[in-house]
Amino acid sequence: MASREFLKILSSARLGDVSAQQKLAQAYLTGAFKTPIQPANALIWLEKSYFSITNQLLESQTSSAPEILNVLSQVANIPLASTFNSPAFEFGWNSFWGLAEATGDSEPKLAAKWQLVNLLINPSNLEIQSKLSDWLINRAKREPSPTLEKINNLDLGGLQKLAKQYLQELAEGESSFGPSAKELLIKLQPKNEALSSLWQVWLNEQNEDALIQAAELGLTVAKLTLGLRLAQLDERIEAAETKSNASLKKAAYWLELAAKDGDRDAWYALGEIYRRPQFSGYNAAESDRAIDRAADLGHPQAQLRKGANLWRKREKNEEKVRGLQASYWVWQAHQQGVPEAKELLSKILESCPNPKLNEWFELAQCAQEAINHHAEHKLNEDWFLLCYRLIIANQFNFSKAELLLSEVGQLQHEHCVVVDIRWELPKILPRLIQIETIQQRRALLAAGKAFAGSEIDLEGNLRQRRYRFDRVTKWLTNTFSKNQVGVEVD
Incomplete structure (x- = not known):
């Protein structure tokens, strides 16, 4: 016998209460209030809730609402194969395909893909699949969903092919459906x-x-x-x-x-x-x-x-x-x-994970401060880039020549920094330095972005770079060194 709480919700749902309709669907889906689990009935009430919300939106001339997404996320949890003979099956069919073909990788989308896979290609649903072919033929005679043009044009074979693609995606992904998808893939293998x-x-x-x-x-x-x-x-x-x-x-x-x-x-x-x-x-x-x-x-x-x-x-x-x-x-x-x-x-690979031990540490602190307040100090772009060079040089313990001449945009590889300045000083051998800290990766990323938008010849030749280095370091020391107590460079 149904509980009083269930009867109360049922009464409100019949009167058009959207919240009650959704609660009733959940009860049929989970067995709450000692309700027998009936996915078909759950889908029927979610369909009623969906159209109630849609009608309200039309009256208020609103194009979308979170309530619709909430209903569809509940629909995604219904075992679609269990609702085949339900009057609301067509609503579920359209909803599941709409979710599956939506953009992004939300949980409802993945759940919808899994339910479609289970319906269309799981060997345990062969009887339903044979009947589904006739259902698709009859549906084609009626007006199909205008939002599912791709799906409307596919027969059962085409839909099963698409479901196999979904299955492969789920098996290769890291969602909660991955293990089940892998089991079904094995199940579908011959022998x-x-x-x-x-x-x-x-x-x-x-x-x-x-x-x-x-x-x-x-x-x-x-x-x-x-x-x-x-x-x-x-x-x-x-x-x-x-x-x-x-x-x-x-x-x-x-x-x-x-x-x-x-x-x-x-x-x-x-x-x-x-x-x-x-x-x-x-x-x-x-x-x-x-x-x-x-x-x-x-x-x-x-x-x-x-x-x-x-x-x-x-x-x-x-x-x-x-x-x-x-x-x-x-x-x-x-x-x-x-x-x-x-x-x-x-x-x-060389290792230098502690920038505090490197000779450019104090200047790099000043350079970081200058970058943080570059709008206030109105730094020229060439000075701005030299500040980034100082930070990179400190993180990876560069020599002065490497600081001035390294091609910052080409330094980073997946696992290390390649310092090669033979284009200007052929006798200096390249160095490989391991990237070991988050601070080093952040510094490379920030410097790479800064140099990506600059002109190639902006920094000039080696003589010009040395002259600029002397001016910038003197300015940094005079401007920031007294305020650097306790400041660290990322």
Whole structure:
């Protein structure tokens, strides 16, 4: 028997109370007030609420209102497949497609996409999908929604194709629907039941026959696991050293199949096998290629190996700044927590995380103060840019020549600063300095924006820059140095 609270809300909803209609819909959706869960009834009341609000807006000549968005966000939570025979299904259909095709990545939009995916391509709704085709034909004879022109022109096959795109987006995203989307993707793969059961047998019983069958049927993780077991690369290196050529050839076969599926661990294992002296397919170049591919796919140890290899060969590599490529890959490995990467990175990149220890610290403080009050002091643009040079020089401990001549807009790379002034002073070698603090990144970003809008020849030649440096630093010291106690530079 319905509760008094429910009956009270129902009475108000029947009288046209929009808030009560929405509460009633929520009750049918969640089971509040001991109400039986009935998604179809929830959609009916949300439809009534939607049109009540729309009529009110027409009377007040208002084009939009938050109340409409609130109703549609509630509609997005309704399992659309459960409302197929409901009188309000067409309203739900139009609402869900409207949300799914809207701009942005709001939660209601993602929820709408998931419900459409579930309705159109989930195998558990095959019966509804067969009936939906007839419903679409009958709907086409009526006047379709004017706001859904793209959807109106698609048949069931076209809509299912669009739903598969939604499914892929949800599976690749980080929303709450991601895990469910990934499960459905697996469910839609052919031979899924056989693969899942075989893999589960292997996990539970370590049955090698089940592992081989799963690999033969195309399961990537089974190919990888079988290849690693045959090469004994998942055990101690000493064991792998004693493995026969026949086993290594079989291992390479399965690992190559897994690598073609894009598995980074398989590429890394192939790189190991190609370096085994007892392997008849020994090939150092092919080993490096496999390690490089694993690194490209994000394998941390492969990234370290690739970086170390580039560092050893830096004299032979043709790159504008020696060690830049090597530092990038070692830095990537360091970011993923590889302990050995830190030591090698310190050999490639210079470190200066504390600007207080650098010789430009006091001048950089004055320069920051000048920038903060540049409108008050009416700084010329060339003086303004020199202030940014002082801040950057302090953050990365530049020499005076580097301060004056570095091309600020080209300093920053993803992981480091490249200081190269050979265009003016050919004998001064480039330096690679690691970006380690938020303050350093902020300084680079601010300076980059300032220099991006300036003319190329504004700062002049080296003689002009030196003359300007003397004038600006003298002015900064006289104007700001007495007021710098306790001021820090970002």
